[in-house]
Amino acid sequence: MPAASPAAASPACDPAEAPFVARSQEGGVATLALARPAQRNSLSEGMMAALTQALAEIADDASVRAVVLTAEGPVYSAGHDLKEIQAHRGDADRGRAYFEEVLKRCATLMTAIVRLPQPVIAAVEGMATAAGCQLVASCDLAVAGAKARFCTPGVNIGLFCHTPMVALSRNLSRKHAMEMLLLGEWTEAEDALRMGLVNRVMPEGGALAGAQTLARRIAEKSQVPVKLGKAAFYAQMELGLDDAYAYASRVMAENMLARDADEGISAVLAKRAPMWEDR
Structure with a gap:
């Protein structure tokens, strides 16, 4: 430490x-x-x-x-x-x-x-x-x-x-x-x-x-999904089931548009380690 x-x-x-x-x-x-x-x-x-x-x-x-x-x-x-x-x-x-x-x-x-x-x-x-x-x-x-x-x-x-x-x-x-x-x-x-x-x-x-x-x-992970995910986790807990799914779907669609989501999926398909840029 x-x-x-x-x-x-x-x-x-x-x-x-x-x-x-x-x-x-x-x-x-x-x-x-x-x-x-x-x-x-x-x-x-x-x-x-x-x-x-x-x-x-x-x-x-x-x-x-x-x-x-x-x-x-x-x-x-x-x-x-x-x-x-x-x-x-x-x-x-x-x-x-x-x-x-x-x-x-x-x-x-x-x-x-x-x-x-x-x-x-x-x-x-x-x-x-x-x-x-x-x-x-x-x-x-x-x-x-x-x-x-x-x-x-x-x-x-x-x-x-x-x-x-x-x-x-x-x-x-x-x-x-x-x-x-x-x-x-x-x-x-x-x-x-x-x-x-x-x-x-x-x-x-x-x-x-x-x-x-x-x-x-x-x-070590991209901060895009970490930050979006933490905020979404607590927000959806206060919603009913249908509203929670609607909200989570909007956030996930936003996440999918991030550069690091593109990089992460591309890395899986190419069987290589991803290179994060936190965006």
Whole structure:
């Protein structure tokens, strides 16, 4: 793995001034690491803002063909910063305006992952809880270390995980999603694989390498079908069957007109490797 930015890597850096997210890149794969392990990589206001900004920069970066989202330390993400939330209980409206705003920012972050042109792969070691589990479910793919664990524990503290529910219900079967949401119990890596929350389970400590391997394989492909395909995948899911087929047919016809589709088909017929130009 390439070195992170100097500010993220410097041991002399003041933790209060260190970046929330460390970015590195090797070839066409950008790796974003949640970089507040002492705060359990909670999705604080600062963390959400930094991650949203990093994704916005990547969206316009033609050199990035796939993204890996990992984390430093033993906790992938503990979800929302509960201290920030409780600090607003004394507001005149008992925190309603703040709660709505912070949840809006969280939704903006999660939808930014889904709408990013490049595929995003979560690399999870340790615990991913509440909005941290939502973060994993929002990624296009996910690779977990063997001892990774997932949980939506809100129901245990009088707070149903309503917003994590959105991502979970779009990735898991209804009964699996409801099991996680209603019980608030730990889901081990192998069960997360069985339930569809993650794609692969690697030996402990191997999630990042596994995710980067998938990212490199995606980065080798023409970006025309990858970007069109990712956007179309999520768009058609919101449509009825007939409308989904009509929409997918339009997008596929557009894809067929691309230079790389012509090149790819020609390469198959000529029994040679294709030469991509991403157009």
